[in-house]
Amino acid sequence: MIRLAIVDDQALIRAGLARILSPADGFDLVAEASDGAEGVRLAADHALDVVLMDIRMRGMDGIEATRAIRGADGPPVLILTTFDDDETLADAIDAGAAGFALKESPAEDLIRAVQVVASGGSWIDPLVTPRVLASFRAASPAADPPTDVEELTERENEVLRLMAVGATNTEIAEDLDVGEATVKTHVGNIFAKLAVRDRVGAIIWAYDHGLAQPDPPAG
Amino acid sequence: MIRLAIVDDQALIRAGLARILSPADGFDLVAEASDGAEGVRLAADHALDVVLMDIRMRGMDGIEATRAIRGADGPPVLILTTFDDDETLADAIDAGAAGFALKESPAEDLIRAVQVVASGGSWIDPLVTPRVLASFRAASPAADPPTDVEELTERENEVLRLMAVGATNTEIAEDLDVGEATVKTHVGNIFAKLAVRDRVGAIIWAYDHGLAQPDPPAG
């Protein structure tokens, strides 16, 4: 039997979930709460396998409650929400949620989600999965190659790239086989276009805009 | 009915899948292939809703085949494999796979996976999900908080942090309420400890070592 609690401020939702997660499928609904703070207490008082947590609630919301439960070494939390924007997903994961399910999903998905999370796994609703995959892909070794900055000319992009790896004006001049005066001109134009005051600002700009990417050393 | 093809070089696996994905559940197995190249032909010749693709195969492997099918605007591909290391997952996603399922998963998960992918969705096996989530979290706004650099003193860490946001020595001095001479001393010590030659090098070092993190602007 999977011991679970439901935290949602709408009684109707709780009732519906209670029906879907029936004892016949191995679920044991041991407690209910209507706001986050109460949910945190439930998680502490009962030995639960999983908590179903709504996000939008009066008082302490589901994200905060999840953080509190995880911080207290509580049971895994399955976030159950109506809205599936990236930010709430990121918040949920950051708060330590083990799963993210949508209310619009079919009952069998929810059942599977609760089972997976209760047994220590993770769950992402299939409807949300594409975006998570996209993110994973972006973070995977084959990341976006640095692209040129539109508002800069080709030459200025070259100069900025060299600046971003720590080259001095003299070195840039040697690298590009032009005079240092030329480099200074380009550098000055770059500052104006990027609205920064010095090369330090330009480098920070480059990192913030993905033109330069951190290159963490082994270890 | 979901029209599907199975690409796997082991006949036994194909037979097992054919049993699990029975017509009773709405599946219509219209073709089978035993290597990647043949799978690509199948995808082109039959109007399929989904292709189940093994990775390890003689000749053209499942990743290449997936890339070929996606490149030709073919049906969505559900990768089905025994091994679940991060690299093959990343490869599969990069090749354009719509789903990633493990052979060790229960039959009902596979059924759901095929349904989800056939209807245009994405699927990640619950066993793989935790690592994908970890990656998503790492890429999400609330990343690991910057930690102090061990080899630097507390004060030097403060100075480096301010340098990394573009502050000049004078500004750092004002911020920390000390003399500019003091800041210069700290800055010099930082250079020596990080083995960089100037503040530009220090900033790049900070980004590479996670002390400073890119702060991409909206848009």
Added chain:
DNA sequence: GACCGGCTCCACCGCCGGTCGGAGGTCCGG
């Protein structure tokens, strides 16, 4: 007490970075 590391400050100096005003070249499009 002696020692050391960290934090604070000072003076001096050379150099690189950054700004300004100007100038010549190409190439492209109106």
Added chain:
DNA sequence: CCGGACCTCCGACCGGCGGTGGAGCCGGTC
């Protein structure tokens, strides 16, 4: 053909940066 964008270069100026070589104060350790 002329204007404009881009790339190239020059000289001069200045300020911040970085290096050197000091100094004193504090807290902890040996």
